Amino acid sequence: MKPLFVLLGTFLIACIAFLLSKKNIDYRLAGRIAMASMLVFTAMGHFIYVEGMSAMIPSFLPFKKQLVFLTGVLEIIIGIFLLLPYYQNVTAWVLIVFxxxxxxxxxYGASHHINYQTAIANGPGLAYLWFRIPLQIFFIIWVYISTNR
Known part of the structure; x- marks a missing residue:
């Protein structure tokens, strides 16, 4: 839920800033700024909640902690590249695939009741997916709309 608030809050702030400075709003740029901010915010979790996020990775995958760090770094890099006009379209597709x-x-984490902050199996469970899957679709649509030329 927090990433959604970061996304929407940053979008609103960017729109207001555009309105005050330019008198017109570049919604697509505001959308990319918001997504980049959200990605940096979620990337922080990869470095703060390493144990919990590692527990969300299926057991057949090796190097769980390294994958958590790698995906955190990727989120930061993708966030930066979303803001570079020359790379935004390619980056958008990379982000959608990501x-x-x-x-x-x-x-996996929801089905095993993983609480990513504590790494304990006391998370919300499968009910969380009723929110998370539509949210993921929303993020994909957001990326597509904010980068489509």
Whole structure:
């Protein structure tokens, strides 16, 4: 839920800033700024909640902690590249694929009741997916709309 608030809050702030400075709003740029901010915010979790996020990765995958760090670094890099006009379209497709690829970790974590902050099996469980899967779709649509030329 927090990433959604970061996304929407940053979008609103960017729109207001555009309105005050330019008298017109560049919604697509505001959308990319908001997504980049959200990605940096979620990346912080990869470095703060390493144990819990590692527990969300299925057991057949090796190097769980390294994958958590790698995906955190990727989120930061993708966030930066979303803001570079020359790279925004390619980056958008990379981000869409990334959002699809990481969804199974959310499903695995939910099915095992993983609380990513504590690494304890007391999370919300499968009910969380009723929110998370539509949210992931929303993020994908957001990326597509804010980068489509």
């Amino acid at each position: 959002l699809i690829v990481v969804l199974p970790a959310n499903i």
